[in-house]
Amino acid sequence: xxxxxxxxxxxxxxxxxxxxxxxxxxxxxxxxxxxxxxxxxxxxxxxxxxxxxxxxxxxxxxxxxxxxxxxxxxxxxxxxxxxxxxxxxxxxxxxxxxxxxxxxxxxxxxxxxxxxxxxxxxxxxxxxxxxxxxxxxxxxxxxxxxxxxxxxxxxxxxxx
Amino acid sequence: xxxxxxxxxxxxxxxxxxxxxxxxxxxxxxxxxxxxxxxxxxxxxxxxxxxxxxxxxxxxxxxxxxxxxxxxxxxxxxxxxxxxxxxxxxxxxxxxxx
Amino acid sequence: xxxxxxxxxxxxxxxxxxxxxxxxxxxxxxxxxxxxxxxxxxxxxxxxxxxxxxxxxxxxxxxxxxxxxxxxxxxxxxxxxxxxxxxxxxxxxxxxxxxxxxxxxxxxxxxxxxxxx
Numbered sequence: 001x002x003x004x005x006x007x008x009x010x011x012x013x014x015x016x017x018x019x020x021x022x023x024x025x026x027x028x029x030x031x032x033x034x035x036x037x038x039x040x041x042x043x044x045x046x047x048x049x050x051x052x053x054x055x056x057x058x059x060x061x062x063x064x065x066x067x068x069x070x071x072x073x074x075x076x077x078x079x080x081x082x083x084x085x086x087x088x089x090x091x092x093x094x095x096x097x098x099x100x101x102x103x104x105x106x107x108x109x110x111x112x113x114x115x116x117x118x119x120x121x122x123x124x125x126x127x128x129x130x131x132x133x134x135x136x137x138x139x140x141x142x143x144x145x146x147x148x149x150x151x152x153x154x155x156x157x158x159x160x
Numbered sequence: 161x162x163x164x165x166x167x168x169x170x171x172x173x174x175x176x177x178x179x180x181x182x183x184x185x186x187x188x189x190x191x192x193x194x195x196x197x198x199x200x201x202x203x204x205x206x207x208x209x210x211x212x213x214x215x216x217x218x219x220x221x222x223x224x225x226x227x228x229x230x231x232x233x234x235x236x237x238x239x240x241x242x243x244x245x246x247x248x249x250x251x252x253x254x255x256x257x258x
Numbered sequence: 259x260x261x262x263x264x265x266x267x268x269x270x271x272x273x274x275x276x277x278x279x280x281x282x283x284x285x286x287x288x289x290x291x292x293x294x295x296x297x298x299x300x301x302x303x304x305x306x307x308x309x310x311x312x313x314x315x316x317x318x319x320x321x322x323x324x325x326x327x328x329x330x331x332x333x334x335x336x337x338x339x340x341x342x343x344x345x346x347x348x349x350x351x352x353x354x355x356x357x358x359x360x361x362x363x364x365x366x367x368x369x370x371x372x373x374x375x
Contacts, residue, residue: 031249036373045193046167046258052222056241062249071277111277142284149371150259150290154248157373159167159258162367174298181359182366255372 032063034148039160040072041081041090047073050158051093058101066104066148069137072160074112077105077137091134098136109139161186163251164210167193167258170201179257180210188216188251190244196223199236220244261285261292262369265300269318270310275303278375279321286328293365294325295357297336299343304335304354306347319349326353336362 035054039046050067057064069076076094083089098105112133113122119139123131133139149155164187168175183189189210191198196219202211211217221238224231231238239247248254263282267274278300285292296304303318310317325333330353337356340348348354357365366372 033245033248038375049167049193052241053244057245060242060245062245070281071273110280114273142281143288145281146285146288146290149261149285149373150288154254155371155373156165156248156254157256157258159256159374162372178298182363184363184367253369253371255366256374258374 031153032065032151033057034065034152034155035067036145036148036155036157037067037069037073037076038071038157040075042083043072044160046158046160047076048088048090051090051097053156053158054103055097058097058103064101064103065152066106066144068145068148069105069107070111070142070145072115074107074115074117077107077112077117077133077139079134080132095134095136105137106140106144107133107137108145109141112139161252163187163247163254164189164214165192165254165256165258166190166195166198167256169194169197175257176210180208180213182255183210183213185213186215187213188218188247189214190218190220190239190247191223192220192244193223194227196220196227196229199224199229202236218243218247259291260368260370261290262295262365262372263292264295264297264372264374265303266298266374268299268302269308270313270315274375275300276316276318276321279303279318281373281375282330283321283324283328286325286330289329292330293332293334293369294330295334295336295362295365297339297362299339301335301339301343301345304340304348304351305345306349308349322349323351326351334361334365 035050037047037050041047054064054067078091081091097103117133118128118131119133120131164179166179166189170176199219205211216237218237218239221240265278269275282294308317308319332355333353335354335356338359
């Protein structure tokens with residue numbers, strides 16, 4: 001987890017609000033980021049901002065340790081959500097990002113169960129009629145969030 | 161050196177006050193989501209407001225464009241998501257105010 | 259890695275307070291170096307004489323009392339938030355420590371990671 005910055009000519013202005021020019025690419029080696037998402041898709045823009053941030057980080061070559069979905073954000077793992085065809089589908093967007101980059105997408109199992117999101121294993125365990133969590137998402141405990149805090153160089157929260 | 165994000169308008173006085181209480185002169189702020197509406201009022205605050213303490217204030221371009229906020233680059237720093245990520249790594253940590 | 263967990267939510271009106279405490283307890287279980295700060299409406303969580311069974315909920319002060327058992331020797335409380343809300347009778351806990359606004363600024367600045375919930 002040791003990381004270092006190769007920083008060249010980042011120009012800062014003084015206290016006034018003035019344009020900042022990042023003169024060159026910042027090369028960050030071996031630094032990784034985790035993302036904590038708290039809000040549900042559609043209900044709050046935070047859910048979408050988290051996706052766009054993660055996507056941008058991956059496209060820039062950064063490492064994402066984990067994306068952890070907590071509180072209402074667990075709904076991002078639904079395989080039944082059906083946005084209208086002329087609206088952005090955040091659900092399939094996360095699934096595609098996972099497939100393209102082998103992302104670790106983790107949904108808090110306790111928060112999910114309370115909100116009616118369960119996978120096949122949990123459905124069997126609790127004698128439920130069916131299950132509704134996409135395969136791309138793993139259901140796990142808060143320990144995964146704590147591990148992400150411990151193992152990541154940065155953790156960023158997208159709230160509601 | 162903290163990078164703060166704030167996603168609410170200035171009407172959320174308690175939240176903005178909490179940020180003002182915590183921010184240091186080496187910290188920067190990114191306005192995201194509905195927080196970009198604050199771009200239109202940054203000159204209206206008291207000296208103790210976070211906007212007068214922050215080293216730099218950035219605005220997420222996509223959120224500003226979505227909301228019809230003019231990209232006046234003579235006054236404000238507009239960044240995209242890639243630059244948001246870079247700033248996250250330049251600072252010691254990111255604290256989100258929502 | 260020192261983690262600062264900032265609690266902001268009043269209890270019972272939403273799940274935020276309880277879910278924030280769940281993170282604190284988990285982090286303590288995993289023996290992480292954490293500080294917990296109660297600020298703003300989260301100070302209402304610390305009031306004594308809570309009987310949430312009247313609204314079919316679990317008592318959040320029981321979770322607070324469990325924090326020392328999980329190794330948390332100190333729970334930080336924003337003194338200004340307590341005073342501005344007129345909160346006088348706090349739940350009986352030996353680990354509550356009142357701190358000032360300038361202390362809060364220092365702990366935000368010194369933590370490696372801050373999670374606000």
